[in-house]
Amino acid sequence: EVQLVESGGGVVRPGGSLRLSCAASGFTFEHYPMSWVRQSPGNGLEWVSGISGNGGSRTYGDSVRGRFIISRDNAKNSQYLQMNSLRPEDTALYYCVRVIIGSLWDFDYWGQGALVTVSS
């Protein structure tokens, strides 16, 4: 069974940093691109970032480019999102998602999410 479990969420002040982790199981992790998608309270979805299976290619949404860094450790079946220079508008539930192989960032499995709150 595919499982994605996020951790590392919490409350942080504007300008601060936070690192999210996602532990994957139930599939051959290194074969799959991965991504992060966020959803602000009561609002819609926003694609944040994506990374290729070997970690060699990374891409970011306009609102986080230059502030967030996506990475992965295939030996640990994990991906990460380093979030720097956080803003109140980054407050959201952050989902770890598995990308469908061969797709252009379509997602077939989602974690339950990690809540990030940016507030003074």
Added chain:
Amino acid sequence: HSALTQPASVSGSPGQSITISCTGNTNDMHSFAYVSWYQQHPGKAPTLVIFDVNNRPSGVSSRFSGSKSGNTASLTISGLQAEDEADYFCSSYAARDTRVFGTGTQVFVL
């Protein structure tokens, strides 16, 4: 802010068909060739119901279908059922190898 616009809500009676639109700039969205649709029930993570405009993942009901015309993509739910009441989000592959979501549509089954 999102680059894809959807109606805030759509409603229909059981057994009816409804269509949700998704509008954006096709120049930025690869002519809508890679539009997907996600269903999200309250408190749950989204699930993929349509990819690449009109393809259904395994296990998704044939009552869900997708199409596109010009700068508008559409999701049609036929034979509306109570379990279809949820939020629906369109999504398109976009410039700089990114993906953009729509504003979301609440579907109500009357």
